[in-house]
Amino acid sequence: MLNNVQGGVVIDAKGLIRQHGNGQSAVKAINGIDLVVQSGEMVALMGPSGSGKSTLMQILGLLDRPSQGSYHLAGKDVSRLSKGESAALRGRRIGFVFQGIHLLPRLTAIRNVELPMVYARFSSAERRRRAEDSLDRVGLGTFAGRRPNQLSGGQAQRIAIARAVAPGPDLLLADEPTGALDRASGRDVLALFQQLNQELGLTIVIVTHDPLVGRHTKRIVELEDGRIIGDRPVEDRILAQNTSEVGA
Amino acid sequence: MNAFTIALDSIWSHRLRSALTALGIVIGVFAVVTLTSLGAGVSSYVSGQFKVFGATLVTVSPATPGQTARHPHPGFSPGGNVPSTLTLGDVSAISALHSPAIARVAPMAVIPAPIGTSLGQSSGLSVIGTNAAYFLAEQMKFSGGRFNGTGVVLGSKAAVALFGHQKHLEGRTVYLGKTPLVVSGILKASTGITSAENNMVFVPVTTGLNAVGLKNISQIVVQATSDQSVNQAVSAVTGVLNHRHPVHDFSVTKDTQFLTTINKTLSTITIFLSGLAAISLLVGGIGIMNIMLVTVTERFREIGIRKALGARDGDILVQFLAESVLLALLGGAIGVGLSAIASHVIGKLAGFPAGVTVGSIVLAIGFSVGVGIVFGVLPALRASRLMPAEALRTE
Numbered sequence A: 001m002l003n004n005v006q007g008g009v010v011i012d013a014k015g016l017i018r019q020h021g022n023g024q025s026a027v028k029a030i031n032g033i034d035l036v037v038q039s040g041e042m043v044a045l046m047g048p049s050g051s052g053k054s055t056l057m058q059i060l061g062l063l064d065r066p067s068q069g070s071y072h073l074a075g076k077d078v079s080r081l082s083k084g085e086s087a088a089l090r091g092r093r094i095g096f097v098f099q100g101i102h103l104l105p106r107l108t109a110i111r112n113v114e115l116p117m118v119y120a121r122f123s124s125a126e127r128r129r130r131a132e133d134s135l136d137r138v139g140l141g142t143f144a145g146r147r148p149n150q151l152s153g154g155q156a157q158r159i160a161i162a163r164a165v166a167p168g169p170d171l172l173l174a175d176e177p178t179g180a181l182d183r184a185s186g187r188d189v190l191a192l193f194q195q196l197n198q199e200l201g202l203t204i205v206i207v208t209h210d211p212l213v214g215r216h217t218k219r220i221v222e223l224e225d226g227r228i229i230g231d232r233p234v235e236d237r238i239l240a241q242n243t244s245e246v247g248a
Numbered sequence B: 001m002n003a004f005t006i007a008l009d010s011i012w013s014h015r016l017r018s019a020l021t022a023l024g025i026v027i028g029v030f031a032v033v034t035l036t037s038l039g040a041g042v043s044s045y046v047s048g049q050f051k052v053f054g055a056t057l058v059t060v061s062p063a064t065p066g067q068t069a070r071h072p073h074p075g076f077s078p079g080g081n082v083p084s085t086l087t088l089g090d091v092s093a094i095s096a097l098h099s100p101a102i103a104r105v106a107p108m109a110v111i112p113a114p115i116g117t118s119l120g121q122s123s124g125l126s127v128i129g130t131n132a133a134y135f136l137a138e139q140m141k142f143s144g145g146r147f148n149g150t151g152v153v154l155g156s157k158a159a160v161a162l163f164g165h166q167k168h169l170e171g172r173t174v175y176l177g178k179t180p181l182v183v184s185g186i187l188k189a190s191t192g193i194t195s196a197e198n199n200m201v202f203v204p205v206t207t208g209l210n211a212v213g214l215k216n217i218s219q220i221v222v223q224a225t226s227d228q229s230v231n232q233a234v235s236a237v238t239g240v241l242n243h244r245h246p247v248h249d250f251s252v253t254k255d256t257q258f259l260t261t262i263n264k265t266l267s268t269i270t271i272f273l274s275g276l277a278a279i280s281l282l283v284g285g286i287g288i289m290n291i292m293l294v295t296v297t298e299r300f301r302e303i304g305i306r307k308a309l310g311a312r313d314g315d316i317l318v319q320f321l322a323e324s325v326l327l328a329l330l331g332g333a334i335g336v337g338l339s340a341i342a343s344h345v346i347g348k349l350a351g352f353p354a355g356v357t358v359g360s361i362v363l364a365i366g367f368s369v370g371v372g373i374v375f376g377v378l379p380a381l382r383a384s385r386l387m388p389a390e391a392l393r394t395e
């Protein structure tokens, strides 16, 4: 897996533009984004509402296509893939964690975790093994048989994280994973991301409004009006905090 | 975790809605299968009845001259609108052939005269003038007495209508118009296509004709000696009658022809009714499409999640198609089940064997799957083509 290769470039995006509509009513949700993320990095993406964070994440996660610009994922040009090819990549190479609790309500926790591997055509034994490992990793090995409505919000989000990492992706994308959680469980989830980043060397991009995210990440990228207006390492934690509060 | 378990789960989680959706298919399949199996039941029953006679009977009926060729099944209207020119002389002439192919010859004359007892007339009974050979050819069974050539034979219901019961009526008097006649036999009750006999009163043919002053008889019934000699009997009869009726105002029909006509008519009716029933299947299919379209809109989020997790368009297509096919199959299975019960009950009540045939089950299952696919494709395509970003945005 590429996430074990130290020093490789996982995300290499140049001049990404995503335009909705045409002519006068055209809206550029993101407007010229250049972003490079190295393997093993954990990056926080911040910015005011409507600044284009989700749009950027969806493009990075191959859920959406840029109107312009190029995107190389782990060295492969993915900005002009067919629907089927991007679906396959999505399933194996990218883990996605959403803001809401995006578990399928009719499936047990472990079935939810297995789902991306079903679509990636893993063998059922492999699926089960990885799902169990993954649930153990997020500390919910004993919750395998529970359904989403029998889980707390924080637990459900951990299951969703287990689901995202189970296939062994190169890249983990999380769009406001703590948005639906209270402060304490939100912090726990952030800590979990940090742990995954450190233990597995997993490359992570995470959108958050939490001003204390700097405790967990080493790099904060700031967006406004569809452009990157700040990209700094979090050596200077105070500065990062201040900027995010000014931006909000 | 394959498409069908997902589909089953989804159907099960919306039990009431699924049941109501499947109801259209249940009704459609029920109607189609019941009608076809009843049709098959009636037709096999009719054939069975004809087998009893060994299909050896040949009927001579009056016909419009020249039209005979284009009017092959006059058996439907014995003594109907075509005036008869057949006479007892024709019967004798056929008998006089002594053809080895012919076992019996019997006249049959509908006598348009009232029948009654000393107490008054009975309505709803028909009077038939004939001879002893007729009872043998038509295989009638007596519960008492016999046809002795001078007396009267009563059908079972006719006996009840005239005397209130069927026992020991031999020697009692009935009146044909004003002519008194002595009862000499009572027939056993008959079921099936010959049950009209029950309401008949049989009198010696000459007595009957004299009572109403008629010369012509309605039909001549000829029984061939065996199944194999039927055609020979037909040509023998036709030969004699061509001589006696140069204008060819008669037609000769084999009972098997009659059977073919009945079966043809029955299958036409069955196909027609099944066609009507199939329309309800169509309506059921549209119901499925409707619900599936609603389901797709309701499940944008689920579709978005699945796609974000790597589901291809094909995976989603198969999932939704499986759901509509399963729903239709479910309806079809219930429809076939209900139809099996209904055909059994109707068959029992009507007195003929009608079971659901393998053919009709295959037809119904095929139909259901077809309906599920045809009406499931549009919603499934719509679901599969959803862009994951769009699907996830609808919260």
Ligand SMILES: Nc1ncnc2c1ncn2[C@@H]1O[C@H](COP(=O)(O)OP(=O)(O)OP(=O)(O)O)[C@@H](O)[C@H]1O
Residues within 6 Å of the ligand: A020, A021, A027, A028, A029, A030, A047, A048, A049, A050, A051, A052, A053, A054, A055, A056
């Ligand atoms: N399908 C669309 N059609 C038109 N405009 C859109 C569409 N999707 C997004 N936008 C616009 O693009 C801009 C960026 O949206 P996006 O969801 O990326 O913002 P965000 O930074 O994630 O905001 P938030 O923090 O509220 O989630 C917004 O102005 C939004 O209205």
Ligand SMILES: [Mg+2]
Residues within 6 Å of the ligand: A053, A054, A055, A175
């Ligand atoms: Mg957003």
